[in-house]
Amino acid sequence: MTNELVLIFDFGSQFAQLIARRVREQNVFCQIVRHDISAARVKELNPKGIILSGGPASVYEPGAPHCDPKIFELGVPVLAICYGMQLACYFMGGKVGQTAHTREYGRATLTVSERNTIFQGYPTESTVWMSHGDQVQVASSDFEALASTDTCPLAAVKHKTRPLFGLQFHPEVAHTPHGGQILANFLRDVCGCSGSWKMTAFIDNTVRDIRAKVGNKRVICGLSGGVDSSVCAALLVKAIGPQVACIYVDNGLMREGETELVKHTFRDWFKADLHAVDARERFLTALKGVSDPQEKRKIIGKTFIDVFKHEAKSIPDAHFLAQGTLYPDVIESGGSADGPAATIKLHHNVGGLPAELGFELVEPLRDLFKDEVRRLGVELGLPEEVVWRHPFPGPGLAVRVLGDITEAKLATLRKADTIFLEELHKSGWYRKTSQAFAVLLPVQSVGVMGDGRTYENAVCLRCVQTDDFMTADWSRLPEDLLARVATAIINKVKGVNRVVYDISSKPPATIEWE
Ligand code: XMP
DSSP: OOSOEEEEEESSOTTHHHHHHHHHHTTOEEEEEETTOOHHHHHHHOOSEEEEOOOSSOTTSTTOOOOOGGGGGSOOOEEEETHHHHHHHHHTTOEEEOOTTTOEEEEEEEEESOOSGGGTTOOSEEEEEEEESOEEEEOOTTEEEEEEOSSOTTSEEEESSSSEEEESSOTTSTTSTTHHHHHHHIIIIISOOOOOOOHHHHHHHHHHHHHHHHTTOEEEEEEOSSHHHHHHHHHHHHHHGGGEEEEEEEOSOOOTTHHHHHHIIIIIISOOEEEEEEOHHHHHHHHTTOOOHHHHHHHHHHHHHHHHHHHHHTSTTEEEEEOOOOHHHHHHTTOSTTSOOOOOOOOTTSOOSOGGGOOEEEOTTTTOOHHHHHHHHHHHTOOHHHHTOOOOOTTGGGGTBOSSOOHHHHHHHHHHHHHHHHHHHHHTOTTTSSEEEEEEEEEEEEEEETTEEEEEEEEEEEEEEOSSSSSBEEOOOOHHHHHHHHHHHHHHSTTEEEEEEOOOOBTTSOSSOO
């Protein structure tokens, strides 16, 4: 795909993916690999540079993750961060350890003594983020210090004869405000990367790869209306036009206008072969009277597969199935050839259709992070509304109408949800939050309207900020915005007389209510 590859060795750092995203921001392609990948394999991959991540271990600990020490002899530039630096220095005769004052968590002031190479253009004094127990206490005479903090004399080092740099702090996190400069210097000046990995080049290469793989066979693409599947479909349409058949299942649990947007975007705009299946009745009949959340999910999942399978059968010579799998899913499922082992992380959005469908998979987004998928979407001409769409769960509004589902409840929720989302868009808050929606609570409460007493439904507004959806904080929306939304919902949505705002974080609460 590119002749400029940077490898990121994962020593179990919570920041490995963040390092990768920072490198990509410099338009350099990179991949996360296991820490124990052999030097021979690295040589084969022929990277322009290597970055060693941090990690929670201590280098002397039994079972501590080590890399193949021969990687330092390949002549490939290495930037070793935190644990990575301790490991590199330890391999080369240094002493790593902990003294009473070496533990450092949080912000520290870095003083740079040598403003060349990786510190070119860097302030002499600046804030950096530290998070370590151990540190390099004594480096071998092969190293020289480049920077220090009060408690860490060797906060940055350079090998005197090899292209090897070590940083005790984390340049990848936002709390190190100039960290991007170090990465840019390393990639450009030390590794000699040109930073030419652009979305347009990605599109050209991927289009070529898809055509080569698919030949003249047909591809089925499941379209949910979400960002990933929409970008995946748009890319396929660009690559193979009418050979791709997009299947969109309207399960009756979508939000206001969602089905129309999918139809308009793909049928009218992309001129795609869109199979929009109206399965609303089937889903709602199957869900009738069911109020247990897991039971609802099971029914929806099974019905979806049945409907999808049936529609797929109507597409002759379908051989491939396209999925919008992203790089974080590939890493976390252990699905990348040189990548780290699977991490145990349960996420609802991973999965997809069962292998028994018998298709060969096409996953054109499997090297991309979410922000890159959005950039790709823009480049492919998808509307903003699709590109910046918040995630929406597979079971849709079924897990936002608490308890049993009826058409009437869905209609009420849709109206409230639309008012909330419209106000977020108008105020510019939609893009500042990660996910926002309304929930129809299974409670009724007393109110007054005009001269009369009412006893009607309550709607809850949920809005969160999150990086990975594993933890989340509730969004501090402005009071006047919340007031406007509440007033509009109570005035315009029949059957609702009370609106509440959810101020719980995840954990312990989840983002969805069911
Ligand atoms: P929770 O509620 O677990 O949600 O904090 C985390 C993220 O996952 C989405 N979500 C789902 N997505 N099927 C999906 O495809 C589901 O059953 C499901 N449940 C939750 C949720 O919207 C949030 O983005």
